[in-house]
Amino acid sequence: MANYKLDITKEHCPMTFVKTKIELSKLKSGDTLEVLLTDGEPLENVPRSSTEQGFKVLSINEANVKGTHTVVFQK
Amino acid sequence: MDFTEVQIQRYSRHILLQDVGVEGQEKINNGKVLIVGAGGLGAPIALYLAAAGVGTIGIIDGDVVDLSNLQRQVIHFTPDVNKPKVISSKEKINMINSDVKVITYYKLLTAENALEIIQNYDFVVDGTDNFPVKFLINDACVIAKKPFSHGGILRFDGQTLTYVPGSACYRCLFHSPPPPNVVPTCSQAGVLGAIAGMLGTIQAAEVLKYLTGVGDLLTNRILTFNAKTMEFRTIKTKHNDYCPVCGSHPTVTGLIDYEQAVCEIESLRKNK
Numbered sequence: 304m305a306n307y308k309l310d311i312t313k314e315h316c317p318m319t320f321v322k323t324k325i326e327l328s329k330l331k332s333g334d335t336l337e338v339l340l341t342d343g344e345p346l347e348n349v350p351r352s353s354t355e356q357g358f359k360v361l362s363i364n365e366a367n368v369k370g371t372h373t374v375v376f377q378k
Numbered sequence: 379m380d381f382t383e384v385q386i387q388r389y390s391r392h393i394l395l396q397d398v399g400v401e402g403q404e405k406i407n408n409g410k411v412l413i414v415g416a417g418g419l420g421a422p423i424a425l426y427l428a429a430a431g432v433g434t435i436g437i438i439d440g441d442v443v444d445l446s447n448l449q450r451q452v453i454h455f456t457p458d459v460n461k462p463k464v465i466s467s468k469e470k471i472n473m474i475n476s477d478v479k480v481i482t483y484y485k486l487l488t489a490e491n492a493l494e495i496i497q498n499y500d501f502v503v504d505g506t507d508n509f510p511v512k513f514l515i516n517d518a519c520v521i522a523k524k525p526f527s528h529g530g531i532l533r534f535d536g537q538t539l540t541y542v543p544g545s546a547c548y549r550c551l552f553h554s555p556p557p558p559n560v561v562p563t564c565s566q567a568g569v570l571g572a573i574a575g576m577l578g579t580i581q582a583a584e585v586l587k588y589l590t591g592v593g594d595l596l597t598n599r600i601l602t603f604n605a606k607t608m609e610f611r612t613i614k615t616k617h618n619d620y621c622p623v624c625g626s627h628p629t630v631t632g633l634i635d636y637e638q639a640v641c642e643i644e645s646l647r648k649n650k
Contacts, residue, residue: 321390325381328400356396 305337402590416463418574419505421453426582438483450571489633502526509555510636536577545597550618
């Protein structure tokens with residue numbers, strides 16, 4: 304289980320990554336954050352931007368609601 | 379501090395920057411910056427620092443808005459003519475960003491009040507139009523070990539440098555003020571309005587870099603540009619051991635109110 308959870312399915316670019324980044328900034332080394340996001344732009348950009356800024360993507364899985372995914376990041 | 383939804387939206391473009399992020403924005407929100415002069419340089423400096431969310435902005439200026447200021451002092455609007463510049467500035471800052479606490483000083487910076495005023499701030503920005511105060515800011519900041527940004531513009535030219543304790547100061551390069559009336563000021567020689575924005579925004583960027591710790595400051599360098607050729611030069615400088623204020627045997631150990639050019643004093647009297 305991830306330490307932290309975040310739902311950004313109601314956000315639009317760039318607030319999707321802004322919200323993710325704010326949560327990521329709270330992580331300590333080794334902590335994980337599970338982000339629920341919609342397919343399309345957020346699924347393409349949020350993992351990429353997070354990786355660019357030094358976070359690891361542990362997993363990307365389809366979520367229960369159609370058209371959404373959960374992405375687990377680790378610091 | 380935890381940002382509110384509104385603050386997250388407002389500062390999102392800073393938060394997105396890898397080098398700034400949440401932490402950097404918090405540093406900006408906790409920053410205290412004194413702007414000396416609410417004129418051509420002070421205007422863009424104040425506007426950008428307010429927009430960036432600098433927590434406390436002090437503004438010192440003893441002048442009122444004159445119609446002839448509006449060509450470049452973009453923080454003042456036509457209905458502000460005859461209003462103290464510090465009040466006009468505060469009103470605009472509050473409209474841009476109510477997160478910012480504004481402290482106004484409707485007076486000139488002098489040898490008597492400089493140290494007391496600057497001690498309350500993390501960083502000082504020189505937005506003045508005359509040599510006596512530029513040297514006063516330099517000396518006060520060197521003595522108080524306070525970082526500052528020097529800026530000056532005239533006609534089509536601008537120059538700026540950043541000082542942090544230990545780096546080359548303004549006096550390391552320019553020993554003492556030129557005699558009064560030898561170098562014309564903006565009010566005598568004219569200035570292209572937009573270069574106030576060019577230089578002031580460079581100074582504002584230096585402030586934000588200092589507060590966030592991002593990048594390399596314009597220390598031990600002086601940047602000059604000429605808007606006619608649009609050429610920018612950065613000249614390396616270094617700490618001068620014979621500097622009258624920060625050298626190993628300083629002769630300037632207290633603050634000095636140098637003589638102002640006659641026309642400047644006249645214009646100040648006129649506006650009082």
